[in-house]
Amino acid sequence: MKKFGFLSFGHYNHAYPVQRSLHDAIELAHIADSLGINGAYFRVHHFAPQGAAPIPLLSAIAARTSHIEVGTGVIDMRYENPLYLAEELAALSYIADGRLAIGISRGSPEPALKGWEAFGYHAADSEDSKGAGLAREKFLTFLSAIRGTPMAQAAPADQQYPRIYAPGRPIPVLPQAPDLDRTIWWGAATHASAEQAARDGVNLMSSTLVFETDGPSLGEVQARQIERYRAEWDRAGWGHEPRVSVSRSVFPIVSDADTAMFGKPGSGGSESRSMLDDQQGIFGRTLVDTPDKIVEALRNDPAVMSADTLMLTIPNQAGVEVNARILDNFATHVAPELGWEPANR
Structure with missing residues (x-):
């Protein structure tokens, strides 16, 4: 593990309103930037009291910070206009000076039944009830757009305002940001989708x-996923090294205040398996322990050791002070033992 950041689900409610959720996210990212923490990442959900439109938030954070990368985990491609997303992310890349880690996927189960149809998007295949084919088609269009493939033709000269292209000339979406595709990650819940991400040339x-059950623990399953991803990446012949991230829920206990907030050391529980989206999924456990025990647990987690980036899921509704303490505790007492490279050095 060389980098770590926080992953916020962006929850809000009547007691913790959306305005506070957003402003707290900006403030926490600013504090994390000063600590050298590498990333500020945010979940994206629609028709739910969570963050849904990440680009304004990421832009605000990027403008206020100098080192931390900003990103998502993940944007649901079923709800997106791929060309508009390409324009937004190119602009965000310039605001952030390239400090992006944009996770994209088909998306997780959502509260709304086929909510993407309310956004105006419909799957061509009537059997595509989960929108996987729709998301795939849009993602490929998006990748082509950010890689500079022309997406339209110039209009006749008398119809252009301003007149900047020869009539009929193929034109890409603008702006184009250098190496934007290298900041794109695919959120993979299966080995097959991880291997496809490698063939597409995006990070994992x-x-x-x-949704795999070929291992005794989440870490073992993800380690196999990462291994298969990297093997497929090598076969695809991409000319650069990809990045890989995993997320964990970790609460280092270094004071009585930490115990009062998160529980006694060793009280975090165990992994679980349950049905979601008509499939059995493996959910990771929460680590609530002393720093030495957390270091030991993470060193014994093959996925954490194989990945280059660890995302710490945080309880955003606990507020800035509590979450800043979680990050500071991890940065001070845990991350250095795992080979952490602070962003501000």
């Missing part, structure tokens, strides 16, 4: 849960 963001 192993999901907070996985």
Whole structure:
């Protein structure tokens, strides 16, 4: 593990309103930036009291910070206009000076039944009830757009305003940001989707849960997923090294205040398996322990050791002070033992 950041689900409610959720996220990212923490990442959900439109938030954070990368985990491609997303992320890349880690996927189960149809998007295949084919088609269009493939033709000269292209000339979406595709991650919940991400030439963001049962633990399953991803990456012949991230829920206990907030050391529980989206998924356990025990547990987690980036899921509704303490505790007492490279050095 060389990098770590926080992953916020962006929850809000009547007691913790959306305005506070957003402003707290900006403030926490600013504090994390000063600590050298590498990333500020945010979940994206629609028709739910969570963050749904990440680009304004990421832009605000990028403008206020200098080192931390900003990203998502993940944008649900079923709800997106791929060309507009390409324009937004190119602009965000310039605001952030390239400090992006944008996770994209088909998306997780949502509260709304086929909610993407309310956004105006319909799967061509009537059997595509979960929108997987729709998301795949949009993702490929998006990748082509950010890689500079022309997406339209110039209009006749008398119809252009301003007149900047020769009539009929193929034109890409603008702006184009250098190496934007290298900041894109695919959120994979299966081995097959991880291998496809490698063939597509994007980074791997192993999901907070996985739908494979070929291992005794989440870490073992994700390690196999990562191994298969990297093997497929090598076969594809891409000319650069990809990045890989996993997420964990970790609460280092270094004071009585930590115990009062998160529980006694060793009280975090165990992994679980349950049905979600008509499939059995493996969910990771929460680590609540002393720093030495957390270091030991993470060193024994093959996925954490194989990935280059660890995302710590945080209880955003606990507020800035509590979450800043979680990050500071991890940065001070845990991360250095795992080979952490602070962003501000």
